Amino acid sequence: MKDSVPVIPKKILWPFILLTSCFAWWGLANNMTDTLLAAFKKIMSMTDARTAWIQMAFYGSYFCWALPAAIYIKKFTYKSGVLLGLGLFAAGALLFYPASLTMNYFHFLIALYILAGGLSVLETSANPYIIAMGPEETGTRRLNFSQSFNPIGSMVGILLSKLFILSHLHPASAEERAAMAPAELQRIQSQELNAVMGPYVAVAFLLILVWVLIAVNRKMPKSSDAGGPLNLGPTFRRLIRNRHYVWGVVAQFFYVGAQIGVWSFTIRYVMKELTLNEADASGYYLASLVLFGGSRFICTWLMKFMKPSTLLTILAVTGIGSTLLVIYAGGIVGVYALIFISACMSLMFPTIFGLAVRGLGEDTKLGGSGLIMAILGGAVLTQLQGWVSDTTGSINLAYWVPLVCFLVITYYAAVACRKDLPAVAR
Secondary structure, eight states, X not given: XXXXXXXXXXXXXXXXXXXXXXXXXXHHHHHHHHHHHHHHHHHTXXXXXXXXXXXXXXXXXXXXXXXXXXXXXXXXXXXXXXXXXXXXXXXXXXXXXXXXXXXXXXXXXXXXXXXXXXXXXHHHHHHHHHHHTSOGGGHHHHHHHXXXXXXXXXHHHHHHHHHHTGGGSOOOOHHHHXXXXXXXXXXXXXXXXXXXXXXXXXXXXXXXXXXXXXXXXXXXXXXXXXOOOOOHHHHHHHHHHOHHHHHHHXXXXXXXXXXHHHHHTHHHHHHHHHTOOHHHHHHXXXXXXXXXXXXXXXXXXXXXXXXXXXXXXHHHHHHHHHHHHHHHTOHHHHHHHHHHHHHHHTTXXXXXXXXXXXXXXXXXXXXXXXXXXXXXXXXXXXXXXXHHHHHHTOTTGGGHHHHHHHHHHHHIIIIIHHHSOOGGGO
């Protein structure tokens, strides 16, 4: 990688900053959603498998919206896709207010589905847009740098959840709630659901402000915005025949499954191993996000000296070792290993994305949608992890699901990625 090739050319600095801010916003939404599993498990006395429907609604929406988003930005522009995504994001967040009034779990799932649809459109637009903004040689590094701000938003999301949601949960257990009079239980649940609603509605108003700032900006790069004919059939055939790209989609599916599975049950795991409540256990989850964010900046710097595929291989193997400790060591060692997995995952999403779209040219817009659709792994594999936990009665054994995911990522980074990787990305 030549230092003479700029990662962020000066002429795109302000548009780059505006677009990079969106990475923080969807990080906030992702990780606030992760804490909802612990919140709804407490509020409505749910099983792990039932609370995992939160992730099914959230990441299932990513899958459903990604291809329409790609078609939309192919027909129009990346900027229009970003604005559409932010608009849906804000609308879904605002729907938490009526959901809190009805106190219906299904209504919260609908709000999450719309919110996540906005995130899907936003990510389908923003990830390839960041790569296309500057020189192709530094595209993966540029995307890693933008993605480095994603965990900053995630940390804010965890803090909001801890301060305004988890800390406001009533301490009554599921057995105690079952013994309560219906009117008393409804009163407690109403207060808890109002606590869930508040941060989402506040975020919605901030998103509207971001939408306005991007909408009025007239300096967004247009070289990557040329729509042209859709030609969906020929584009799909080219993508399917591209083994390097297809393996990237597979790896992304398993990566997101690993990330969401690891994080979704972190609070549950810490509560069990260290005998803590939800609010206290969320502090360990926050530590995971801090490590995740710091490691992403470090990995972006390391890419000046190491091939992205090599770094991906090293961290995937380290993730396997750490997950084994989570499963079989337990206690404080297992908790520390669980936190360290976040460092291993830090570079995976943007690196897999950047490597997979290399050399796609005009197919990048639709190709990027496939990589966003792979986020479905967060729904499918988290649901599987919840089922394993309920079936075995062990949250520890449920971490075999992310362990298998890291094995797939290791194969992609060490073998499949290198076979068909375009010369510019080696």
